[in-house]
Amino acid sequence: MKAPYKIAAIALMVVLVLAYETEVSMAVTCTPTELSPCVTAITSGKPPSQLCCAKIKQQKPCLCQYIKNPNLKKFVTSPNAKKVASTCGVPIPKC
Structure with a gap:
């Protein structure tokens, strides 16, 4: 793979990751009452x-904010x- 193609591939991956992260963060409203x-x-x-x-x-992306x-x-x-988080398969993040 030539250098310009590698750079384009890396740039595309970065854009996709950022788009995914933006979608996830926009989809969840951090509301502890949830x-x-x-x-x-x-x-x-x-x-x-x-x-x-x-x-x-659903609130997993918000746990650090709550902590x-x-x-x-x-x-x-x-x-x-x-224990509840573990039972539900959601690890408590280290923030």
């Missing part, structure tokens, strides 16, 4: 509902919250 279906599971230690898992997966908020951090990083 996680309200998870409150019972987080506070009681009971298994999360399907709705809870759907919401936590950085002192008022929300304890709810996202508590042992039960981590």
Whole structure:
């Protein structure tokens, strides 16, 4: 592959990645109340509902924002919250 083609291929990949990231970030509105279906599971230690898992997966791009908020951090990083996220297949990010 000649140099101009390599540069064009790399540029195309960068554009596609940025477009995907923009689409993901625009598609999700970071609203902590969207996680309200998870409150019972987080506070009681009971298994999360399907709705809870759907919401936590939807809000995954927002978790770092919530962790950085002192008022929300304890709810996202508590042992039960981590258990709920793990059960739903959503790892708690390291921000």
